[in-house]
Amino acid sequence: MENRLNPDGEGKSHKKEWYKNWWGIIIALIIWPxxxxWYIVQKTKWKKVYKGLAIFGIIILAILVYGGDTSKTTPESNNSDIANIPNAQEIKESTTEPEVKVETEEEKRKKMIEDQFSVWDGSHIELTKIIKKSMNDPKSYEHVETTYTDMGDYLIVNTVFRGKNAFGALVKNTVKAKVSLDGKDVEILNQQ
Structure with a gap:
């Protein structure tokens, strides 16, 4: 065994701790990458190149070790499983044409209502066009919130927005409108 000098300069035998030996690092790699x-970055006095290579190796090793086998193993079948396999005639009788999902009236109605609103900010598209036409400065339009109530044959849509008034001040406004289910007929009921 080789004698090494302690940093104090004394001639005592000095053993490296387990985690400072090469085999200690290998154990750490296996146990917890x-x-x-962390240990390589914080505790070793290696050059950056060696640290980088070691970390790269750890990552590759971790992928190989902890990546797991994604192939599926098939269990051995026994004769009782073979007896349960249907014959060709049974398969032909049991298969039917794939079912085509038919939209119900309620789903069509819901989709027709949802298509009237912007997916971006939730505003009612046609009502927004009408509001902008009536504004002093249409470019100042800023949508705040839109809600609606389904009344059966029509919708009541409430829109809150900001825009510049005649004096150029930014003010908050509310518009209440009656809208047909297809969204084409818009009647302003109240504007504040």
């Missing part, structure tokens, strides 16, 4: 990366 994250610990090994």
């Amino acid at each position: 994250a610990f090994a990366i």
Whole structure:
């Protein structure tokens, strides 16, 4: 065994701790790659190139070890499983044409209502066009909130927005409108 001098200069035999030996690092790699990366970065006095290569190796090793086998193993079948396999005639009789999902009236109605509103900010598209036409400065339109109530044959849509008034001040406004289910007929009921 080789004698090494302690930093104090004394001639005592000095053993490296287990985690400072090469085999200690290998054990750390196997047990916990994250610990090994931290240890290499914080505790070793290696050059940056060696640290980088070691970390790269740890990552590759972790992928190989912890990546797992994604192939599926098939269990051995026994004769009782073979007896349960249907013959060709049974398969032909049991298969039917794939079912085509038919939209119900309620789903069509819901989709027709949802298509009237912007997916971006939730505003009612046609009502927004009408509001902008009536504004002093249409470019100052800023949508705040839109809600609606389904009344059966029509919708009541409430829109809150900001825009510049005649004096150029930014003010908050509310518009209440009656809208047909297809969204084409818009009647302003109240504007504040």
